[in-house]
Amino acid sequence: MSMKKGIQVKSGAHHLLPPPNVSICLCGGCESCRSTTSQDILIGIISRLPIKEAARTSILSSHWKKIWCSHVNLEFSFYSMSPRLGSTSHDARLRMKMFIERVNQVFEQHSGLSVQKIAIQGKLDNEHAEHINRWLSFVSATKTKDLTFDFKSRYPREGPYDFPFKLFGAMDSSYLLSMRLSAVSLNPPVDFKAFLNLKRLKLEQTNVTDENMQILISNCNALEFLGIVDCGKLTRLSTSHLSNQLKHLHVESCHLLKEIELNFGLTKLGYKGTLIPLAPPGPLLLTNVCMKLQHARSSLGYIFTNLPSTLLHLETLSLQCSELERAIVPENHMKFMYLKHLRLQLRHPVTEKKIDLLDFACLLEAAPLLQKFELHMWMPLHHQRYREESHGELRSLPPQPHAHLRLVHISGFIGMKDQLELALHILRNSAMIRAMKIDPKPLFALPCISMLSPLEGFQYLDGYEVAIEYLCKEDHRNVVDVSEIRREEVETLSVCELVYPDCVRLTRKANSSS
Template sequence: MGRYNLRKRRKTTHDNLVDRISYLPHEILVTILSLLPLKEAASTSILSRQWQYLWTSTMNLNFDDEDTLCRTARPPGGQAQELANLRYVNWVNSVVEQHRGPKVEQFRVSFHLDKRSSSSIDKWIRFAMKKGVQMLDIDFLEYGFHQSYTLFPHQVFGFKQRSAFEVPNLDPCMYTGFKSLKDLCFKNVDVAEEVLQYFLSNCPVLERLSVYNSRYVSRLRVVGTSIALKYLEIRECFMMESIEIRDANLVSFTYAGHTIINLLIRNVPRLVDVSICESNNLFFEVVFTQLSYCLSQLETLKLTYNVLFRCDRIFPTMPNLRHLGLIFEGDDAFALVNLTYFLQACPYLHKLVLQMYYKGPLKSFARAPKFSHNFLKVVEMVGYVGRTSDFALVRYLTKTAVNLEKIVVNPVQTRLLQSLNYRIMKDQILKWQETVRDRARKYFKRRVPKGIEFVCL
């Protein structure tokens, strides 16, 4: 009897070691590998003969080599940077040439590349088109490098260009390789207006378009219900002059820049989420005028608040607004006064996110008018550093929001996360942030009224 149980246990153990995963259908194995980072998926080729080429059918090609970027974090032009660029281009070329799958859902390149790699970049874009890519993300100048930008390869659409720095002209020939494209993102790429308009007009399921730091774009039109776009994000396009959104299906719109643009928004009934970040003393007057046709329907609004105080400023009422985000100077003497005006203009506001930055010392805040807000439940303070002005802001919010339920403190400086210094000095910055968290916990434990939940991220 004992020998029988021993043989049974050995048989059970042997059964548990059977490779059941390899017997799954090919499509399921490819789906599993597509969930892994690209290099990890490629490493499965050593498992067995069956797995040797399985990874070459992965549907997610994310060529994000952050480790190499951190190791070569220096001004471009050095030998280390040149070698890193060559290794990156060879890596992408190798994967593209080996790929056997019928389609690609995501294609993302993120590395410092310039026009010397244009022939390879052209090949990558053609590959993505051929594979019916759904998400295309191109970033050629990450982590703060400043060198000549790469022009998006317009030739794949049949566009003609007369010189290296001239905006291409539209050719009658149209390419249909992006019919499956849903999400398109250009970062630090010189992409012409005609190219963007081509994508909008010829990609029937394109729902999301993001353009960061492109020098050629000065105008953009999202006009007509035939355009499927729902999410539009334009950031740091310094030549941008005007954006027209009319009779469109847009749900969310974000614009961030250093100049005021001519923004025309008309008949966009689904638009409920808007973010406008500009650096100009006329910001409020211009933006509230430009948004006048949609303010009453907005549910989420994010604005830069870094303008001079005006006691006669009139804030339009936003009855449907539930989420308000403000990027503002934490040591502005009139911060509480203007914050009160915002709260009065949003009577049913549920969540307030304050993203703070600092320029200098603050002696005291100007006294804000007395006011009680009955619907504000959650306040989040991003960029909190524990200055005297931060404590005063907390006291103001706990008194004004009479039904406040939660305060969230996040010491992370958003601008710092996007800089090269964060990656170089990451350990020191994380240590400083933990010190800020400890100070915040001690302060809030003593000062925040009972019944208000405190969360420190």
């Protein structure tokens, strides 16, 4: 730790300091450090610190006493800004009271100039409306550009904060560019006119209805990103009336949602939930689609049957799905002429195997310009590694030369026959392949760490041995890279340590220090 005139600079924090060619005095008493340039640099440094740490710099000198009051990013977290007390309801109310007082103190002392971001995270509700409304008045007065109210709680509460739309008009909200609202009540009036320049809007755990959603976003002609997470009253979402400024739509865990109507200008779509129809108005500009599907039964079935045929420009497709049945791929199936990156996360939650992974070879034909293919799998413990004496000869398909595929990553490779056959097919037919990464561990498709079986490590060892014996033998271009699994590790380490060694180490370190 180095010392600069009483200022402690922690190792690794030098990115907070001005460039080497900028000379700045930190004494606070000379004319140089009182110049506009020096002031701006000091404010820039302070604004990269958490508000709690920034306020502590006021003890350094009389000059520094007010520097923190120009902090441009005001982020308040209940857990970091309130003292740890007991676990009674009285203690919880006292902690909340102290948190609110500290937020109020910061706003009262702040200069009100050049505020970029205000973020408040804590379990607040309508009981605290008087204070929150005052904070919103500060947001309006300071022309804050980025607002976050995150009032989520693990436990249900009686009255979520009722967002006061009456405080915002077309003019005094025109500065707001980004807004995230979590666990608040949204009931905009029918004649509501505001947020004309809003570019990013994310709603999480709100009670917004179909009608209120339309009212809320009807004025947002500049909206580029719309995120909707766990909004339980939403049944239909239409963005087709929005301007073509909306480029990115993210919808997650809205359990009553039955349909999404897309706008023409959308280029990126993220969705997590049950299988629902996507209703495009016509050919779309979508280039990036990420779908995490619940209750879907086949990824191939979804790709060739449920994806809109109007996705003519799709370049990146990511799909997470449970494999519960074998799909029948149409002979004249859809082709993705612009697809360059395909990522599949496949889960097999049933004991009986329902699919044949060699069927996935048709994806090479369906995407002739594919450059990167990721196949991430998780299989239950009941599937066996390939042995010729038990499973017969390996199958092979007619040649399907592919001239563009360069990178392949397969995880959850446990050496099953159809896994090996698919990997061999890709290796043999990809003329331009540069790297094929094989990892026996289920790095990406695992639903949760608690679903790991204590004996799964031996499956990883099977996958490693099969890949070495068959894939590496077929690798004449030295492109196959198999992640090593050692028997001594499988026999001595837990399966969690095998799959997530860094997480286990961090957890143990945290437990030992607490």
